[in-house]
Amino acid sequence: MTPPINLAAVRIRLGAQDFYIPASQVGRCLLVTQVAAGIPRFSRWLGIADEPQQGWHLHLFVPASGVETGWYLWGQLENVMLSSDTIFAVPPLLAHGCRLPALRALVGSEAFSPLLSWC
Known part of the structure; x- marks a missing residue:
């Protein structure tokens, strides 16, 4: 039996929803000190409801996403x-109708969260 392989990732928690991005794809993340026009909200880019204003106000850069x-x-x-034993392929029926950008896999053991990747 092959031992599980680990993937370094960044877990992003927006309200009650988690998203994962491979750590190698995250360029940087900064605390927002001044809001600039023209920078999209991550939740709107994903096509989901805006997250509650809890936690930190952050500015996330993922160069591979093409969102400069x-x-x-x-x-x-x-x-x-x-661990690779908690990462699952997206079922074909879900993949066919899903509009979540960069969805590559699901992470979890009981509840599943999206793993986003641009490679």
Whole structure:
């Protein structure tokens, strides 16, 4: 039996929803000190409801996404290690109808969260 492989990732918590991005794809994340026009909200880019204004107001950059300005979000970020036995392929029926950008896999053991990747 092959031992599980770990993936270094960043968990983004927006309200009650978690999202994961491989850590190698996250360029940087800064606390927002001054809001600039033209920077999209991460939740709107994902096509989901705006997150509650709890946690930190952050400016996230993921160069591989092609979104040069990065995104604003209210939430929490945490570096985590994901074991390959908690990462699952997106079921074909869900993949066919899903409009969530960059969805590549699901993470979890009981409840599932999106793993976003641009590679």
